[in-house]
Amino acid sequence: MTSSVQSLVEQMLTGSRRALARLISHIENEAPEATEALALLYARTGQAVTIGVTGAPGTGKSCLVTELARFYRQQEKTVGIVAVDPTSPFTGGAVLGDRFRMRDLAGDSGVFIRSMATRGQLGGLARTTFDAMRVLDAAGFDYVIVETVGAGQNEVEIAKVADTTILVEAPGMGDDIQAIKAGILEIADVIAVNKADRPGVQNTVRALKAMLELGHRKRAVSHHGQMMMQDDGGGTIVDDFWMVPVVQTIATQSEGIADLAQAITDHQSYLHESGTQVERDRVRLKNELMQRLQSALLSDLLQKTSAETLNGVLEQLVVRELDPASAVQKLVSV
Amino acid sequence: MTSSVQSLVEQMLTGSRRALARLISHIENEAPEATEALALLYARTGQAVTIGVTGAPGTGKSCLVTELARFYRQQEKTVGIVAVDPTSPFTGGAVLGDRFRMRDLAGDSGVFIRSMATRGQLGGLARTTFDAMRVLDAAGFDYVIVETVGAGQNEVEIAKVADTTILVEAPGMGDDIQAIKAGILEIADVIAVNKADRPGVQNTVRALKAMLELGHRKRAVSHHGQMMMQDDGGGTIVDDFWMVPVVQTIATQSEGIADLAQAITDHQSYLHESGTQVERDRVRLKNELMQRLQSALLSDLLQKTSAETLNGVLEQLVVRELDPASAVQKLVSV
Numbered sequence: 071m072t073s074s075v076q077s078l079v080e081q082m083l084t085g086s087r088r089a090l091a092r093l094i095s096h097i098e099n100e101a102p103e104a105t106e107a108l109a110l111l112y113a114r115t116g117q118a119v120t121i122g123v124t125g126a127p128g129t130g131k132s133c134l135v136t137e138l139a140r141f142y143r144q145q146e147k148t149v150g151i152v153a154v155d156p157t158s159p160f161t162g163g164a165v166l167g168d169r170f171r172m173r174d175l176a177g178d179s180g181v182f183i184r185s186m187a188t189r190g191q192l193g194g195l196a197r198t199t200f201d202a203m204r205v206l207d208a209a210g211f212d213y214v215i216v217e218t219v220g221a222g223q224n225e226v227e228i229a230k231v232a233d234t235t236i237l238v239e240a241p242g243m244g245d246d247i248q249a250i251k252a253g254i255l256e257i258a259d260v261i262a263v264n265k266a267d268r269p270g271v272q273n274t275v276r277a278l279k280a281m282l283e284l285g286h287r288k289r290a291v292s293h294h295g296q297m298m299m300q301d302d303g304g305g306t307i308v309d310d311f312w313m314v315p316v317v318q319t320i321a322t323q324s325e326g327i328a329d330l331a332q333a334i335t336d337h338q339s340y341l342h343e344s345g346t347q348v349e350r351d352r353v354r355l356k357n358e359l360m361q362r363l364q365s366a367l368l369s370d371l372l373q374k375t376s377a378e379t380l381n382g383v384l385e386q387l388v389v390r391e392l393d394p395a396s397a398v399q400k401l402v403s404v
Numbered sequence: 405m406t407s408s409v410q411s412l413v414e415q416m417l418t419g420s421r422r423a424l425a426r427l428i429s430h431i432e433n434e435a436p437e438a439t440e441a442l443a444l445l446y447a448r449t450g451q452a453v454t455i456g457v458t459g460a461p462g463t464g465k466s467c468l469v470t471e472l473a474r475f476y477r478q479q480e481k482t483v484g485i486v487a488v489d490p491t492s493p494f495t496g497g498a499v500l501g502d503r504f505r506m507r508d509l510a511g512d513s514g515v516f517i518r519s520m521a522t523r524g525q526l527g528g529l530a531r532t533t534f535d536a537m538r539v540l541d542a543a544g545f546d547y548v549i550v551e552t553v554g555a556g557q558n559e560v561e562i563a564k565v566a567d568t569t570i571l572v573e574a575p576g577m578g579d580d581i582q583a584i585k586a587g588i589l590e591i592a593d594v595i596a597v598n599k600a601d602r603p604g605v606q607n608t609v610r611a612l613k614a615m616l617e618l619g620h621r622k623r624a625v626s627h628h629g630q631m632m633m634q635d636d637g638g639g640t641i642v643d644d645f646w647m648v649p650v651v652q653t654i655a656t657q658s659e660g661i662a663d664l665a666q667a668i669t670d671h672q673s674y675l676h677e678s679g680t681q682v683e684r685d686r687v688r689l690k691n692e693l694m695q696r697l698q699s700a701l702l703s704d705l706l707q708k709t710s711a712e713t714l715n716g717v718l719e720q721l722v723v724r725e726l727d728p729a730s731a732v733q734k735l736v737s738v
Contacts, residue, residue: 105729112727348722355721355728360702362732367701368694370736387689388682393446394689395439398696402704 075106082209083114087182090209094184097201108201111208116351118150118207118214119338122232129240130264133321134330135217136172139181141327142213148180150206154199154218182206197361200231200354230354233347234337236260236330239278241270258314260333266318266326275316282314312340375401409440416543417448421516424543428518431535442535445542450685452484452541452548453672456566463574464598467655468664469551470506473515475661476547482514484540488533488552516540531695534565534688564688567681568671570594570664573612575604592648594667600652600660609650616648646674709735 081089096104121138125131132153139149151172175181186202199216206214216232237258261282263275315333319326341347372380383400386392392400415423430438455472459465466487473483485506509515520536533550540548550566571592595616597609649667653660675681706714717734720726726734 109727109729113724116724352718352722356718358728359718359721359731359735362728363705363735364698364702366732366736367705368698371697371701384686384690384693387693388686390447390450393443394692394696396443397693398700401693401697402700 075103076110078103079107079110082205087179090182090205091184093205094186094202097198097205098186100198104201108204111205114208115204116207118203118211119334120203120207120232120234121213121215121334122235123215123217123238124235125238125240129238130321131217131238132172134238134262134264134319134327135215136175137319137321137324137327138330139175139213139215140324141331143178143180147212148210149182150203150209150211150214151175151181151183152199152202152206152214152216153183153185154216182209182211197358200358203231230257230357233341233350234259234334236262236334238262238264239274240265241268241274259312259337260330261314261316262319262326262330263316264319264321267320267323271318275318278316282316311344312337312346371401409437410444412437413441413444416539421513424516424539425518427539428520428536431532431539432520434532438535442538445539448542449538450541452537452545453668454537454541454566454568455547455549455668456569457549457551457572458569459572459574463572464655465551465572466506468572468596468598468653468661469549470509471653471655471658471661472664473509473547473549474658475665477512477514481546482544483516484537484543484545484548485515485517486533486536486540486548486550487517487519488550516543516545531692534692537565564591564691567675567684568593568668570596570668572596572598573608574599575602575608593646593671594664595648595650596653596660596664597650598653598655601654601657605652609652612650616650645678646671646680705735 078089078093082093093104093107095101096107123131123135123138135151135153139151142149153172172183175183184202186199199218203214203216235257237260239261241263261278263271263278265271315336317326317329317333319330321327341350380401383392383397387394387397412423412426416427427438427441429435430441457465457469457472469485469487473485476483487506506517509517518536520533533552537548537550569592571594573595575597595612597605597612599605649670651660651663651667653664655661675684714735717726717731721728721731
């Protein structure tokens with residue numbers, strides 16, 4: 071097996087798209103080959119500019135990602151894209167398929183697009199996405215973009231894997247939705263108000279700026295304006311010295327794309343100059359390490375525990391003879 | 405400490421709302437008292453009918469929950485409500501506050517409402533919510549309703565803690581959003597199309613029924629119509645013998661509430677008669693056990709590992725000297 075993975079990695083490093091696709095499939099399938107390949111590739115990671123693009127359905131994210139990729143290609147940069155699809159928790163199939171426009175990029179050897187399904191498990195989603203981005207990074211793509219859909223915790227997870235997170239909004243999505251977005255706003259490094267030719271765009275921009283201003287002020291006050299960067303255990307990093315820009319785009323007409331790219335470049339400069347980049351990387355790796363440790367420790371324990379013991383404890387839980395915390399004590403001390 | 409928790413539990417069991425509120429606070433704060441209290445209460449759980457209510461913002465979920473609670477009160481049943489708020493990953497504060505209507509229920513000793521913030525961690529959200537529901541269950545409430553907001557993985561997690569999950573929809577939420585809902589549709593046991601006096605309600609009902617029909621047929625075909633119930637590892641349970649009803653409601657006018665309550669009763673009967681109830685309980689407890697084991701094992705390891713070793717490994721990760729999987733091996737084998 072080792073030699074086959076090794077040769078796959080070598081082929082990928084010399085530019086084989088087929089080898090690249092197969093490596094990402096191994097990651098998606100959580101195959102043992104993935105672990106081996108990542109160990110071989112890891113030293114080459116940390117080179118690409120990683121960009122996360124998130125937002126509610128209907129904001130035109132895919133179209134925007136396509137245009138951004140096209141822009142980078144005009145600058146002779148290469149682009150790898152991971153499009154994360156939410157899947158049904160039952161069928162395992164991808165629910166969304168609105169990535170038709172991305173097909174325009176097919177045939178360009180400087181672009182690699184991969185759609186990944188989530189398998190319904192959040193930790194798994196973040197991990198496989200992160201690992202796929204690593205493979206693209208190691209493969210030498212200048213930009214690695216991860217796109218994901220929705221308006222929940224998912225996005226918070228995905229945002230944590232990218233250096234620059236773009237939140238895509240659109241005018242007229244309804245005030246109801248604004249409130250829930252407040253949480254997501256805070257993970258955004260750049261906001262793109264897409265479909266900026268729609269009525270109400272000025273209201274949307276104003277509302278977003280007001281919310282950003284409020285959030286920024288609140289943090290500045292509570293931390294006395296000091297530079298603050300902390301890992302809250304959930305791996306979020308707070309810092310007060312980046313004012314999130316709001317950029318207007320009309321992706322379908324390729325408008326505002328250069329402005330968006332400039333905002334990304336500005337954010338990258340900020341990350342590097344302030345030292346935030348290194349800090350983000352460290353927090354991300356620490357969180358990943360903790361998650362992987364949990365999984366490894368649980369596997370170990372389950373391997374050492376007989377099915378009989380495990381089922382016995384589960385049965386006691388079901389009949390309410392044993393509470394969950396005591397059940398854990400019992401299994402850990404076996 | 406033991407005696408104080410014990411007395412708190414006793415007070416709660418004799419009807420003290422203050423003791424109940426304090427116990428739930430302990431759970432929310434993940435205080436050691438919570439573990440102790442839950443061990444004392446666990447044997448009394450499994451009695452209440454548990455209902456999950458989920459759906460996108462703007463569908464009128466809170467209003468519907470309020471009306472449902474009122475309906476049960478008219479039947480002389482008691483109701484405990486846990487309202488889960490998405491919080492900002494940064495400030496820790498709850499983002500939504502549209503539960504004004506629920507205040508109408510305040511002052512009724514047969515109703516207990518508790519708002520819980522999520523703290524940004526998904527596993528934590530599911531666990532503290534589940535534990536709060538347990539306390540309400542043990543306290544003797546006939547119905548325990550958990551309400552949550554959004555349209556992502558969050559809801560899938562929350563749905564797993566309730567016996568009957570109601571997905572609330574509303575007409576005119578846009579076709580864009582339909583696709584992403586397909587995943588959530590499959591966790592619904594009952595669908596309520598609220599705001600049924602709005603234009604387009606028939607289209608919404610028709611679209612939902614078509615999606616449900618499709619999902620049902622797909623499953624029936626792939627499993628040859630056999631009763632199937634499986635734990636996919638993520639703890640979802642598939643079964644083919646419950647046709648999800650679509651009920652129209654206008655919560656603001658208290659219309660359709662009896663129909664909704666009937667659909668819930670029908671689903672409860674189905675769960676009990678088919679044996680699905682026991683199976684759901686078992687899968688839920690197994691998942692909880694695995695999650696708790698992971699946390700406990702990681703805590704143990706971190707306690708045994710020196711900060712120096714841990715930071716050393718993290719530093720090697722940061723400089724790309726060591727890949728994450730090898731880092732895990734290194735820490736586990738210390």
